[in-house]
Amino acid sequence: MKEYEIVPDPDAFGLSEVVSGVDHNGNDVELPVVVEKPLTLFLNKQEVVTMMTIGDYPEYLAVGYLLNQNMLQSDDIVTGVDYDEDLGVVVVRTPSKTDFEEKLKKKTQTSGCAQGTVFGDVMEKFDDITLDRDARLKTSWIYNLSKKINQLPSLYLKVGAIHGCVLCEEDKPLVYMEDVGRHNAIDKIAGYMWANKIGPKGKIFYTTGRLTSEMVIKTVQMQIPILISRSGFTAWGVDLACQSGMTLVGRAKGKRFQCLSGADRLEFDADPNQVADESKKFQRKAGQ
Amino acid sequence: MKEYEIVPDPDAFGLSEVVSGVDHNGNDVELPVVVEKPLTLFLNKQEVVTMMTIGDYPEYLAVGYLLNQNMLQSDDIVTGVDYDEDLGVVVVRTPSKTDFEEKLKKKTQTSGCAQGTVFGDVMEKFDDITLDRDARLKTSWIYNLSKKINQLPSLYLKVGAIHGCVLCEEDKPLVYMEDVGRHNAIDKIAGYMWANKIGPKGKIFYTTGRLTSEMVIKTVQMQIPILISRSGFTAWGVDLACQSGMTLVGRAKGKRFQCLSGADRLEFDADPNQVADESKKFQRKAGQ
Numbered sequence: 001m002k003e004y005e006i007v008p009d010p011d012a013f014g015l016s017e018v019v020s021g022v023d024h025n026g027n028d029v030e031l032p033v034v035v036e037k038p039l040t041l042f043l044n045k046q047e048v049v050t051m052m053t054i055g056d057y058p059e060y061l062a063v064g065y066l067l068n069q070n071m072l073q074s075d076d077i078v079t080g081v082d083y084d085e086d087l088g089v090v091v092v093r094t095p096s097k098t099d100f101e102e103k104l105k106k107k108t109q110t111s112g113c114a115q116g117t118v119f120g121d122v123m124e125k126f127d128d129i130t131l132d133r134d135a136r137l138k139t140s141w142i143y144n145l146s147k148k149i150n151q152l153p154s155l156y157l158k159v160g161a162i163h164g165c166v167l168c169e170e171d172k173p174l175v176y177m178e179d180v181g182r183h184n185a186i187d188k189i190a191g192y193m194w195a196n197k198i199g200p201k202g203k204i205f206y207t208t209g210r211l212t213s214e215m216v217i218k219t220v221q222m223q224i225p226i227l228i229s230r231s232g233f234t235a236w237g238v239d240l241a242c243q244s245g246m247t248l249v250g251r252a253k254g255k256r257f258q259c260l261s262g263a264d265r266l267e268f269d270a271d272p273n274q275v276a277d278e279s280k281k282f283q284r285k286a287g288q
Numbered sequence: 289m290k291e292y293e294i295v296p297d298p299d300a301f302g303l304s305e306v307v308s309g310v311d312h313n314g315n316d317v318e319l320p321v322v323v324e325k326p327l328t329l330f331l332n333k334q335e336v337v338t339m340m341t342i343g344d345y346p347e348y349l350a351v352g353y354l355l356n357q358n359m360l361q362s363d364d365i366v367t368g369v370d371y372d373e374d375l376g377v378v379v380v381r382t383p384s385k386t387d388f389e390e391k392l393k394k395k396t397q398t399s400g401c402a403q404g405t406v407f408g409d410v411m412e413k414f415d416d417i418t419l420d421r422d423a424r425l426k427t428s429w430i431y432n433l434s435k436k437i438n439q440l441p442s443l444y445l446k447v448g449a450i451h452g453c454v455l456c457e458e459d460k461p462l463v464y465m466e467d468v469g470r471h472n473a474i475d476k477i478a479g480y481m482w483a484n485k486i487g488p489k490g491k492i493f494y495t496t497g498r499l500t501s502e503m504v505i506k507t508v509q510m511q512i513p514i515l516i517s518r519s520g521f522t523a524w525g526v527d528l529a530c531q532s533g534m535t536l537v538g539r540a541k542g543k544r545f546q547c548l549s550g551a552d553r554l555e556f557d558a559d560p561n562q563v564a565d566e567s568k569k570f571q572r573k574a575g576q
Contacts, residue, residue, distance in 0.1 A: 016523070017523050019521070019523065019526050019548050020548075021546050021547050021548035021549070021551060022546070022547050022551045022554070023544070023545070023546050023547075024427065024543055024544050024545045024546075024560045025560060026554075026556050029546055031521070031546055031548065033520070033521040033522060033523045033526060033548075034520075034521075034522050034523065035522070035523045035524070036500065036501060036522045036523065036524045036525075037524075052500075052501065052524075139312065159520070160519075160520040160539075161498045161499075161500075161519065161520030161521055161522055180500065180522060210449045211449075212324065212340075212449075212468065213324060213340065231448075231449065232321070232322075232447070232448040232449030233307070233319070233321040233322075233449060234321060234322050234323070234324045234449055234468060235304070235305050235307065235321045235322065235323045235324065236323070236324045236325075236340075237324075238307050238321060251448075255312055256311070256312050257311070257312045258309050258310070258311050258312075258317055258319055259309050259310050259311075260307050260308075260309035260319065260321075261309070263309060263310045266310070266314075268313075268314050272312045272313060
């Protein structure tokens with residue numbers, strides 16, 4: 001895959017809009033803010049959920065959500081994904097009918113930005129997944145990825161109040177998706193990987209958001225063995241990463257990071273003191 | 289109410305735990321990280337949802353969740369709130385049985401950190417609520433609240449990766465709750481207000497998190513006319529604030545803020561240039 005295959009398009013129509021107000025001096029201001037729109041997902045005739053999203057890549061979001069919720073298996077046949085922008089509806093069609101009555105009874109709200117409903121059997125599948133033990137993570141990749149991702153034009157830098165997720169390989173960002181919730185951004189990448197038959201082999205996942213239980217669960221669902229974030233950890237996120245043998249790197253800002261699981265995959269090939277601290281600049285621009 | 293009636297207790301047992309790993313130099317590190325635990329909420333015999341929470345104030349969280357989801361009305365009789373720590377279950381009991389079958393069919397996942405499931409009739413109630421037009425917001429209060437809240441010892445400053453919500457009056461923080469998702473923090477405050485018969489009159493709501501649609505909806509549910517955040521906006525959050533006549537202030541950091549709805553409540557009584565920029569210090573400590 002080539003670097004920057006998918007990157008944010010911060011100026012795309014409809015992803016942000018300008019609203020007016022006053023600032024701290026009482027002066028009129030016009031401010032671009034990120035858009036969130038409801039998107040209702042159906043699997044065949046079954047309404048599954050209504051998600052709030054910036055609205056790009058609804059088809060990838062729909063399929064990725066179903067895959068990461070274990071409602072759809074990667075080898076399932078999908079006969080169509082139909083998106084109706086006016087209705088705000090996306091329908092994923094499969095030959096065989098599915099029934100979520102039981103699953104919908106057992107829904108778990110997950111923490112923080114890790115939006116969404118995780119169903120009972122997600123954790124069952126979690127235990128069956130073995131992540132690639134031979135995957136490596138050079139510390140120079142962590143620094144290069146952070147710098148490239150932070151400097152790439154994005155809705156985050158333009159309007160803030162948004163999360164990003166990036167599928168990477170070595171020090172190359174491949175697919176960079178943003179959304180109001182990072183759960184949507186990761187689901188859009190899962191959908192993109194499925195649609196383009198991209199496997200987890202050699203892949204690294206980067207997120208701007210916190211390393212909560214749900215982010216670890218979804219990354220394991222996607223069988224990606226390495227998860228990096230510039231944000232912090234939750235204890236259960238760390239527990240799950242240890243259980244699954246994932247390499248979990250957080251608070252990756254400037255020269256600093258901490259690895260709280262799977263440090264055996266790390267190769268310290270970079271001198272941290274040669275890394276300029278870019279983080280504050282981007283923090284300041286962010287609306288988070 | 290007195291200032292600092294409820295404040296974070298960052299050293300309380302069980303809210304954070306120390307995990308070990310390696311840092312960017314390959315040195316062993318021990319890092320405190322925030323805990324997230326599942327808490328399953330029942331309304332009488334009906335299982336409603338399982339929430340991920342730091343686990344303090346489960347009774348307030350339970351009642352506040354039901355109030356903010358419109359499953360419970362503020363004048364409903366509650367005969368008991370029973371919390372079983374070992375089971376991770378909290379049961380809210382009412383004399384009359386309730387049935388959520390229809391509501392559970394229509395669930396909306398809301399954006400970003402604004403975690404959780406908003407049911408169809410929440411928006412109906414939203415339109416019926418009139419916020420106090422006479423409420424005022426002095427800009428000196430915005431600066432004083434931001435400074436007091438940023439400097440108060442908290443899990444945010446200790447371990448990061450957590451959100452805070454604060455019920456305020458003028459420039460006094462009254463009830464400061466934190467949780468892995470700010471939706472939990474606001475629900476805990478709603479539960480506290482209900483349990484202690486605290487009305488919305490004269491109150492101001494502060495959150496560390498983004499001003500998404502759900503934060504505005506919940507603040508309107510609580511009939512609080514003023515919502516302040518140090519984070520950014522989403523377009524629908526701004527739309528809803530305008531619809532409801534709420535005063536919405538975001539990106540309140542150092543001397544800066546923007547007011548994108550209800551600016552008529554603002555009184556510019558402070559000189560922004562006299563305000564020291566404290567924000568970077570706290571951003572740097574944060575794991576968000």
